[in-house]
Amino acid sequence: MDIQDLENKLKSHLSKKRFKHTLSVRDTALRYARVFQEAGLSFLEKEKSLLDEKYLNKIEIAALLHDYAKEIKNDEQINLAKFYGLDIYEEDLDRPNLLHARVGAAIVEEEFDIYDSIILSAIKEHTFAGRNMTFASKIIFLADMTEPNRDLKGTSIDLENIRALIIEKKDIELALFLAMQKKIEYVLFERKMLHPLALFSWNYMVKRTKVHANN
Numbered sequence: 310m311d312i313q314d315l316e317n318k319l320k321s322h323l324s325k326k327r328f329k330h331t332l333s334v335r336d337t338a339l340r341y342a343r344v345f346q347e348a349g350l351s352f353l354e355k356e357k358s359l360l361d362e363k364y365l366n367k368i369e370i371a372a373l374l375h376d377y378a379k380e381i382k383n384d385e386q387i388n389l390a391k392f393y394g395l396d397i398y399e400e401d402l403d404r405p406n407l408l409h410a411r412v413g414a415a416i417v418e419e420e421f422d423i424y425d426s427i428i429l430s431a432i433k434e435h436t437f438a439g440r441n442m443t444f445a446s447k448i449i450f451l452a453d454m455t456e457p458n459r460d461l462k463g464t465s466i467d468l469e470n471i472r473a474l475i476i477e478k479k480d481i482e483l484a485l486f487l488a489m490q491k492k493i494e495y496v497l498f499e500r501k502m503l504h505p506l507a508l509f510s511w512n513y514m515v516k517r518t519k520v521h522a523n524n
């Protein structure tokens with residue numbers, strides 16, 4: 310897929326603000342991915358042979374398309390979720406915009422003929438994370454949360470700390486864990502419903518990530 314063509318399409322498909330965020334997520338995601346690429350890949354285990362230019366290209370496409378469905382109206386989000394046979398939670402009905410990542414992955418598959426599971430799962434998992442995330446999914450989730458225009462207030466974790474964990478410490482698991490904590494704290498601060506998918510991811514991360522309370 311030609312990246313310039315995709316950018317042109319997104320420019321007319323998305324609002325100015327969303328397009329700016331999208332490009333910023335792309336730049337951030339590629340920056341993070343290159344940090345790990347240059348650092349050596351011993352921590353990537355299964356995926357270590359994958360972090361080549363082809364894999365970076367998948368990260369770029371996923372980043373550009375991650376919010377493709379973000380600006381679809383509420384009723385339409387629900388209709389599309391039904392049309393694509395997605396699981397719809399009660400919390401989705403309350404805030405249909407929460408469907409945009411899952412709906413987005415389904416639309417992208419159909420509209421762009423993208424069947425690559427790395428790209429599709431990265432789009433799908435960008436709001437609530439997931440269990441068994443790929444490296445690409447983690448990078449997209451982190452880039453979406455920490456791109457320079459982002460600021461989530463009312464939480465105990467500074468975005469700068471998460472950025473430093475990625476770029477300087479190259480600790481993607483701890484960065485992901487703290488980003489998830491920050492996201493959940495923000496939902497609580499805003500006194501909004503916590504989506505079950507976010508809770509599943511959080512519980513999974515608590516079990517898998519060795520993080521002490523003082524980190």
Ligand SMILES: [Fe+2]
Nearest residue numbers: 375376379436
């Ligand atoms: Fe999003």
Ligand SMILES: [Fe+2]
Nearest residue numbers: 330375376453
């Ligand atoms: Fe986003």
